[in-house]
Amino acid sequence: MSDDRGAGPGRRVLLLRAVNLGARNKVPMARLRELLDAEGLTGVETYLQSGNVLVDDDGTPEADLAARVSALVRAHFDVVSPCVVRSAAELGATVEAAATAGAPGLPEDPRLYAVVFLAAVPDPGLVATVDPDDYEEPFLVTGRDVHVAMPRGTQNARLSHAFWEKRLRVTATARNWRSVTTLADLASGSPS
Numbered sequence: 001m002s003d004d005r006g007a008g009p010g011r012r013v014l015l016l017r018a019v020n021l022g023a024r025n026k027v028p029m030a031r032l033r034e035l036l037d038a039e040g041l042t043g044v045e046t047y048l049q050s051g052n053v054l055v056d057d058d059g060t061p062e063a064d065l066a067a068r069v070s071a072l073v074r075a076h077f078d079v080v081s082p083c084v085v086r087s088a089a090e091l092g093a094t095v096e097a098a099a100t101a102g103a104p105g106l107p108e109d110p111r112l113y114a115v116v117f118l119a120a121v122p123d124p125g126l127v128a129t130v131d132p133d134d135y136e137e138p139f140l141v142t143g144r145d146v147h148v149a150m151p152r153g154t155q156n157a158r159l160s161h162a163f164w165e166k167r168l169r170v171t172a173t174a175r176n177w178r179s180v181t182t183l184a185d186l187a188s189g190s191p192s
Contacts, residue, residue: 016051
């Protein structure tokens with residue numbers, strides 16, 4: 001099955017999972033930019049030290065790009081880090097979805113709201129097994145995103161990326177709301 005999501009002009013965001021967590025999974029962003037540039041990716045930029053990379057969209061199928069970047073990180077840094085890819089348009093839609101009915105309300109502190117980015121649309125039957133009444137963290141699953149309000153903070157969150165990955169059986173990584181909106185602005189070319 002071909003996946004041409006994000007094909008055409010524009011930008012893409014590569015979301016690496018679990019890099020630069022304290023002393024673990026060290027991936028220097030400057031070196032990663034050099035390696036991605038050497039791989040032929042263009043317009044390579046990073047945001048923060050947590051595995052957020054922006055590149056020009058060259059039309060490479062999403063799954064191929066994610067696998068290629070993950071393999072490069074493993075080969076050069078000995079770090080296993082799945083990669084989830086989003087286009088600028090998809091990130092814009094993610095930001096817009098936070099204002100829709102059913103989405104958890106945005107808190108004053110953007111660190112208390114996260115988006116879990118899924119590598120694929122989850123099986124609706126698996127989504128239905130997560131009963132909102134069982135959790136103190138309001139959430140909304142929409143397409144390949146899970147919006148989660150985390151009133152007790154991300155460190156104490158039950159509905160982390162690991163929870164969703166296990167329950168929905170799809171690769172996942174999460175970013176706080178400030179990172180999501182900044183990446184959406186950077187990918188669209190808007191000033192952040």
